[in-house]
Amino acid sequence: MNQEKKPVVSDVGAWAMNVVSSVGIIMVNKELMSSNGYAFCFATTLTGFHFAVTALVGWISSATGYSVSKHVPFWELLWFSIVANASITSMNLSLMLNSVGFYQISKLSMIPVVCLMEWILNSKRYSSKVIAAVIVVAFGVGICTVTDVEINVKGFLCACVAVFCTSLQQITIGSFQKKYNIGSFELLSKTAPIQAASLLVFGPFLDYYLNGRSIISYIYSLGAVIFVVLSCSLAVVCNMSQYLCIGRFSATSFQVLGHMKTVCVLVLGWILFDSALTFKNIMGMMLAVLGMVIYSWAVEADKKVTKMPVFRSSDVSDGDDVKLLKQKVSKGLADSDLENSQMKS
DSSP, rough: OEEEEOOSSSHHHHHHHHHHHHHHHHHHHHHHSSTTOOOOOOOHHHHHHHHHHHHHHHHHHHHHTTTOOOOOOOHHHHHHHHHHHHHHHHHHHHHHHHHHHHHHHHHHHHHHHHHHHHHHHOOOOOOHHHHHHHHHHHHHHHHHHHOOOOOHHHHHHHHHHHHHHHHHHHHHHHHHHHHTTTOOOHHHHHHHHHHHHHHHHHHHHHHHHHSSGGGGGGOOOOHHHHHHHHHHHHHHHHHHHHHHHHHOOOOOOOOOOOHHHHHHHHHHHHHHHHOOHHHHHHHHHHHHHHHHHHHHHHHHHHHHHHHOOOOGGGGGGGGGHHHHHHHHHHHHHHHHHHEEEHHOO
């Protein structure tokens, strides 16, 4: 009997890997980039370092035979890399031009945008339970994070581009994995070199525009180098787990459950960096976690409904099936009459 091949990493393990690595890299980057830390304020270039190390790990994995390379057209990889880099760049610009409150609102808006894009591109439909859970999660995270809201034209346009490109990137990851039957790590290994090259070329100029400082003039201390290496290492795990999660779940599930990272960041920021944690934050976090639990239950309930076989009257009313059934019944009656006559004789 053919047995299904069990995945190396379970769904829970993949999600835990993504949450731990994402929260870890946020904590490391906070220390690396803050003025009280090492003041390495070159976010786009640092992202280029992340993808360069990821590309190196992918090349080593392919060279040693750990992963098998599958063909994906170069133009599709290039198109995806442009969308992904536009997402990173516009996110940085949105954070710079907008208030923290509006930046958080733009991140929350990715959930309905992803739902809308999956409905348009993949004809995916959502039950009322799933929609209600999404609203609860977004409302809870909004209570946690949104404070002041200031809007300007440039910041609004950057936020719109960031939301659109990030949503399209996450949907494309899942569609590429299904279309080309390629694993998450293999797909990441193919896109990482293109993203690394472009970010390392244009990243320093963008960072200079954002903060007025050149990465060439930055003085590297031993601690800064250690934190850059640690950030790159966590980025490899974070990128791998992101592709792994989107390949297993939907882009919508990735967005909804991804707000668990927001809750973790708030809690760790309160523990490690003495950030304020008010009653409003606590209530928002509890509401967000409740929404995530409801969302998980609603998705599983929808899966059970779709797996249940549906019997229709037309399934048993076809002419040929009725004729065959009559023949079997008549044959069975004839055989029983023959047996009875033989027993009487």
